Amino acid sequence: METKKVLILGIDGYIGWALALRLGKKGHEVYGIDNLITRVQAMEVGGDSAFPLPSVEERRNIFKEYIGPIDFIVNDITKPYVLRDYISKIKPDAIIHFAEQRTAPYSMIDEEHAIYTMHNNIEGTIRLIYAVKDNPEIHVLKMGTMGEYGTPNYDIPESPYVKFEYKGKSDMVPVPKFAGSWYHWTKVHDSHNLLFANKVWGITITDINQGPVYGTRTTDMLDGDSIIEGLRTRIDVDEAWGTVVNRNAVRAVLGLPLLVYGKGGQTRGFISLEDSVNALEILINNPPKEGEFRVVNQFMELYSVEKIATLIADATEELFGYRPKIHYVRNPRIEKEEHYYNPERKILPDLGYKQKRFLKDEIYSILTDLYQYKDRLKNFSEWTNVKTDWKNGRNDKNRFDLIKEL
Amino acid sequence: METKKVLILGIDGYIGWALALRLGKKGHEVYGIDNLITRVQAMEVGGDSAFPLPSVEERRNIFKEYIGPIDFIVNDITKPYVLRDYISKIKPDAIIHFAEQRTAPYSMIDEEHAIYTMHNNIEGTIRLIYAVKDNPEIHVLKMGTMGEYGTPNYDIPESPYVKFEYKGKSDMVPVPKFAGSWYHWTKVHDSHNLLFANKVWGITITDINQGPVYGTRTTDMLDGDSIIEGLRTRIDVDEAWGTVVNRNAVRAVLGLPLLVYGKGGQTRGFISLEDSVNALEILINNPPKEGEFRVVNQFMELYSVEKIATLIADATEELFGYRPKIHYVRNPRIEKEEHYYNPERKILPDLGYKQKRFLKDEIYSILTDLYQYKDRLKNFSEWTNVKTDWKNGRNDKNRFDLIKEL
Ligand SMILES: NC(=O)c1ccc[n+]([C@@H]2O[C@H](COP(=O)([O-])OP(=O)(O)OC[C@H]3O[C@@H](n4cnc5c(N)ncnc54)[C@H](O)[C@@H]3O)[C@@H](O)[C@H]2O)c1
Ligand SMILES: NC(=O)c1ccc[n+]([C@@H]2O[C@H](COP(=O)([O-])OP(=O)(O)OC[C@H]3O[C@@H](n4cnc5c(N)ncnc54)[C@H](O)[C@@H]3O)[C@@H](O)[C@H]2O)c1
Numbered sequence: 001m002e003t004k005k006v007l008i009l010g011i012d013g014y015i016g017w018a019l020a021l022r023l024g025k026k027g028h029e030v031y032g033i034d035n036l037i038t039r040v041q042a043m044e045v046g047g048d049s050a051f052p053l054p055s056v057e058e059r060r061n062i063f064k065e066y067i068g069p070i071d072f073i074v075n076d077i078t079k080p081y082v083l084r085d086y087i088s089k090i091k092p093d094a095i096i097h098f099a100e101q102r103t104a105p106y107s108m109i110d111e112e113h114a115i116y117t118m119h120n121n122i123e124g125t126i127r128l129i130y131a132v133k134d135n136p137e138i139h140v141l142k143m144g145t146m147g148e149y150g151t152p153n154y155d156i157p158e159s160p161y162v163k164f165e166y167k168g169k170s171d172m173v174p175v176p177k178f179a180g181s182w183y184h185w186t187k188v189h190d191s192h193n194l195l196f197a198n199k200v201w202g203i204t205i206t207d208i209n210q211g212p213v214y215g216t217r218t219t220d221m222l223d224g225d226s227i228i229e230g231l232r233t234r235i236d237v238d239e240a241w242g243t244v245v246n247r248n249a250v251r252a253v254l255g256l257p258l259l260v261y262g263k264g265g266q267t268r269g270f271i272s273l274e275d276s277v278n279a280l281e282i283l284i285n286n287p288p289k290e291g292e293f294r295v296v297n298q299f300m301e302l303y304s305v306e307k308i309a310t311l312i313a314d315a316t317e318e319l320f321g322y323r324p325k326i327h328y329v330r331n332p333r334i335e336k337e338e339h340y341y342n343p344e345r346k347i348l349p350d351l352g353y354k355q356k357r358f359l360k361d362e363i364y365s366i367l368t369d370l371y372q373y374k375d376r377l378k379n380f381s382e383w384t385n386v387k388t389d390w391k392n393g394r395n396d397k398n399r400f401d402l403i404k405e406l
Numbered sequence: 407m408e409t410k411k412v413l414i415l416g417i418d419g420y421i422g423w424a425l426a427l428r429l430g431k432k433g434h435e436v437y438g439i440d441n442l443i444t445r446v447q448a449m450e451v452g453g454d455s456a457f458p459l460p461s462v463e464e465r466r467n468i469f470k471e472y473i474g475p476i477d478f479i480v481n482d483i484t485k486p487y488v489l490r491d492y493i494s495k496i497k498p499d500a501i502i503h504f505a506e507q508r509t510a511p512y513s514m515i516d517e518e519h520a521i522y523t524m525h526n527n528i529e530g531t532i533r534l535i536y537a538v539k540d541n542p543e544i545h546v547l548k549m550g551t552m553g554e555y556g557t558p559n560y561d562i563p564e565s566p567y568v569k570f571e572y573k574g575k576s577d578m579v580p581v582p583k584f585a586g587s588w589y590h591w592t593k594v595h596d597s598h599n600l601l602f603a604n605k606v607w608g609i610t611i612t613d614i615n616q617g618p619v620y621g622t623r624t625t626d627m628l629d630g631d632s633i634i635e636g637l638r639t640r641i642d643v644d645e646a647w648g649t650v651v652n653r654n655a656v657r658a659v660l661g662l663p664l665l666v667y668g669k670g671g672q673t674r675g676f677i678s679l680e681d682s683v684n685a686l687e688i689l690i691n692n693p694p695k696e697g698e699f700r701v702v703n704q705f706m707e708l709y710s711v712e713k714i715a716t717l718i719a720d721a722t723e724e725l726f727g728y729r730p731k732i733h734y735v736r737n738p739r740i741e742k743e744e745h746y747y748n749p750e751r752k753i754l755p756d757l758g759y760k761q762k763r764f765l766k767d768e769i770y771s772i773l774t775d776l777y778q779y780k781d782r783l784k785n786f787s788e789w790t791n792v793k794t795d796w797k798n799g800r801n802d803k804n805r806f807d808l809i810k811e812l
Binding site for chain 1 (some may be wrong): 487490516517518520521524525528529532533536558559560561568570572573575576577579580582583584585588592594595598599601602605606607660740746796797809
């Protein structure tokens with residue numbers, strides 16, 4: 001396999017760091033930018049990474065020691081010239097864009113958080129478009145979310161455009177989307193802006209709609225059977241930054257009841273961190289044709305939120321000898337709690353992709369990894385509770401109301 | 407008719423000022439905010455208002471003299487607290503939001519203009535949402551554009567949602583849109599953000615998709631038969647800010663060839679300034695139900711760009727005795743030059759609305775009004791040319807290439 005120059009925007013993050021390890025291990029040239037904002041924004045709302053994060057200089061050194069060369073600069077991609085200058089200097093073959101505010105509750109905290117999310121995500125993507133617009137040979141991979149589609153009552157097409165009929169006439173239109181938070185809407189706006197950029201400048205794009213990611217490790221962090229602590233990626237635990245599997249796993253380790261919003265019938269397409277990195281590697285190695293806009297639905301397993309809680313409770317009981325309760329709490333979000341869900345998924349299988357990890361197995365390594373940091377996790381236990389209500393924003397005071405059992 | 411408190415965002419602009427005159431004349435309480443940015447952004451690209459604009463203090467005084475009381479403050483609605491504080495102070499019945507960067511070529515000049523347009527338009531609307539979210543009794547009228555829909559091969563529904571079918575299953579989805587410039591995309595993003603805000607907070611919204619507006623006067627500027635110069639609204643003349651009818655009328659007055667992009671088959675739904683103000687008055691007087699999201703397609707006549715040039719040439723010949731040439735120039739935009747176009751239009755007629763002005767008549771008053779300022783207009787003649795190309799942005803140097811006849 002030919003090696004590539006890959007630029008990772010958001011290299012300091014959960015998926016960005018894991019992907020950097022993978023690409024470095026496979027001999028690709030790894031470049032990265034990050035403004036480290038997730039480090040501070042998680043602390044702003046009471047959280048932090050479950051595993052202590054090395055400083056940037058430590059990360060560079062550990063990477064060089066175990067993986068290979070890396071260029072990792074600290075900067076904000078929404079600032080003028082940052083991306084344009086860096087990209088024209090290194091001339092990457094592929095750029096993968098993770099560098100966005102990525103939590104729904106954080107975007108719903110209040111007006112300033114909504115504004116920040118719109119600004120950071122939309123403007124970063126516009127700057128990326130202008131940095132590559134004259135270089136269709138660069139493959140841009142944009143990380144979006146399955147949440148852009150909402151939960152429609154029809155199968156979710158895996159393509160940029162779809163046929164729409166109205167009163168006997170028809171045309172191709174962008175695949176309909178209806179997001180459930182400001183965060184998710186910024187991803188919809190990004191996708192639309194990229195569709196337009198593709199039309200005007202012929203930019204080559206893979207727009208990835210990914211489901212929630214779970215997992216505390218990838219094989220690239222291992223030395224034989226044991227994990228190299230310094231290579232770990234961040235794992236968020238709090239209400240805003242911790243995603244449903246990871247956060248409930250933290251609560252299980254802490255002996256807290258697992259939280260299910262409303263009836264818990266909300267179904268999503270999940271993917272392990274290992275599988276996410278595998279899929280991204282395949283997409284990078286197999287770019288679309290120059291000028292093509294490729295859409296990928298990247299998830300592996302469909303689960304309801306309730307089913308996830310049950311899996312975590314089962315594994316916790318088996319591992320640690322106690323069974324966490326499951327609390328059904330008032331749903332702070334505006335979403336359907338029972339619905340049809342059937343997204344199409346063909347591009348990755350066609351590229352030879354095969355799922356390697358399954359939640360029912362992976363949950364054991366997640367719980368074991370977290371258990372090792374139980375004392376550290378105790379600091380955040382309060383902040384794993386529900387704090388942000390879609391209608392009223394964040395209220396650290398009324399949290400006891402929010403977690404009252406239904 | 408009961409009088410209302412109406413807050414106009416963008417009161418210093420082309421439509422905003424004309425609407426203020428109308429509402430004031432009808433005895434409504436008029437409040438307005440504007441940061442005066444169009445005044446300077448038009449100059450940035452070589453233009454200005456065809457009619458000299460009074461200062462804000464002059465405008466306030468003239469308004470008070472001829473129309474009635476007014477509160478007109480100078481501020482930027484994208485700044486924190488500006489809208490929230492003002493709205494909670496005055497408690498308006500209706501807010502009409504014009505305060506956005508409103509030109510497609512300006513948004514396509516380069517990266518910084520794209521970023522500015524995204525920032526200004528999206529964040530202003532988010533701030534408006536937060537300022538009214540707890541007040542569904544306030545009727546928010548948001549000015550969007552027919553350009554949000556693009557030129558689809560099907561009739562354009564006049565509603566927020568429409569039925570979409572895929573592989574035998576169906577659901578309601580937002581009416582599909584595909585815009586043709588960053589400017590137009592910000593309006594799509596705004597509409598989506600408003601749909602979400604309506605769902606979460608039940609904000610009462612009229613989302614108006616308006617066609618290009620033409621006209622140099624409204625009846626509210628008249629004292630008997632003669633116009634009160636100080637009451638005139640701004641009219642833009644340059645490539646970026648001048649819309650197709652108004653700008654070609656300026657060129658006709660200056661004896662320059664009228665410009666048609668490509669084949670000129672691009673069809674749009676036009677509306678006179680007088681009719682736009684009439685329609686807005688009706689929509690303000692007839693709000694939707696509390697919590698409703700109403701979509702209005704606001705245009706009166708369908709014309710191709712080529713047909714408009716012919717109408718202007720005919721009227722110029724009749725009025726001034728010379729016939730301007732029509733130049734077909736390379737289309738700087740990415741758009742279809744021949745296409746189906748049939749937007750639905752039912753809401754306004756159902757509210758008793760009737761068209762009062764027709765382009766073929768109105769063009770005479772436009773040309774006569776502009777002719778009076780012929781010497782002033784000469785300053786801008788250079789800047790009425792094509793300067794911004796969708797692919798390459800603005801280039802003041804290669805304009806001669808751009809206006810070369812096909
Ligand atoms: N984690 C998931 O479950 C999941 C699921 C679907 C999609 N995604 C998407 O994948 C991407 C990565 O997610 P993650 O979980 O790794 O999030 P993360 O927050 O851990 O990583 C994002 C990184 O981008 C950086 N960043 C943000 N704004 C920046 C800016 N303006 N300039 C430079 N760097 C900036 C942050 O500091 C952070 O290190 C995001 O776009 C997210 O929306 C994540
Ligand atoms: N003129 C048309 O043909 C037309 C057609 C369809 C839709 N529209 C829409 O109607 C609205 C008004 O158009 P117009 O022709 O009167 O434009 P305009 O530029 O003359 O008026 C807009 C006004 O808003 C102000 N403004 C912009 N950003 C602001 C901010 N952040 N804070 C405070 N004030 C701000 C400007 O200074 C300006 O006075 C726009 O939203 C436009 O997109 C116009």
